[in-house]
Amino acid sequence: MEFTDEQITRYSRHILLPEVGGKGQKKIAKSRMLIVGAGGLGSPAALYLAAAGVGTIGLIDSDVADLSNLQRQILHHTPDLGRPKVVSGKEKIQALNPDVNVVTYEDRLIAKNALELIRGYDVVIDGVDNFPAKFLINDACVFAEKPLVHGGILRFDGRVFTVIPKKSACYRCVFKNPPPPGLVASCQEAGVIGVLAGIIGTIQATEALKLVLGIGRPLTDRMLDFDARRTSFREIKTRRNPNCPLCGEHPTITELFDHEPESCELKQAKVEA
Secondary structure (H helix, E strand, O other): OOOOOOOOOOEEEEEEEEOHHHHHHHHHHHHHHEOOOOOOOOHHHHHHHHHHHOOOEEOOOOEEEHHHHOOOOOOHHHHHOEEEEEHHHHHHHHHHHHOEEEEOOOOOOOOOOOOHHHHOOOEEEEEOOOOHHHHHHHHHHHHHHHEEEEEEEEOOOOEEEOOOOOOOOOHHHHHOOOOOOOOOHHHHHOOOOOOHHHHHHHHHHHHHHHHHHHOOOOOOEEEEEEEOOEEEEEEEEEEOOOOOOOOOOOOOOOOOOOOOOOEEEOOOOOOOO
8 A cells, every 4th residue: 555645744753763664554554453442441542543544443332422421531522422432433533534444333242243343353452341341352352363452440540451362361361250240349439530541541552553563562461550649550460371261271261151241440459470
């Protein structure tokens, strides 16, 4: 593919980078990224990936924009209240960069449709707000052998880590199963500072671009935790679990299934190095 003069100008700051250049920008333009959840995390991730020139962005979300969303979900504006988030999100992405092809799915990601959707993309970004969905996304990415960038936020705390199936620890290597219903509060119950979504979502977008470009060191076998109150990052080492029920030596999970719904965004846990 050849860039137009306008595109060369638009992506000039990327092209100037030796690690990206014209070849790297073409990789970005050919890439396909699926964002599961057009909310707090999906919003900044979608906008920065669109600005970067990602060729195709898939957005899946079954929800509509609500007034309480606007404190952090920057894909949606006040006139969008009551509109499907994927419709609102597509408009904002294409207003920012008409080069981007936006594919929308006004639906929930469930066991029945997850593999078919995920197989059509190069990288998956987890922007959901509940553990059952996070486990499902992880499982589907492992089965489909697609890289996954996980993110979670709650109160003032955020977390990011990247999964490369068969090469690094997956979500179930670290957290075997979703926590029991009611154990962890949701953002609706406990609150979240809005700008935290921007910090974690943009780190997720950075990870996705690094994976497509094949540069740097991805957040594999380590989790990056962020404390907004102290403005501090902490890295927690992880490792593939040979006894993981999904990607271990003798897996017991051999097909996708839906867990009982439970709303929450971030599990606080200690992980041994």
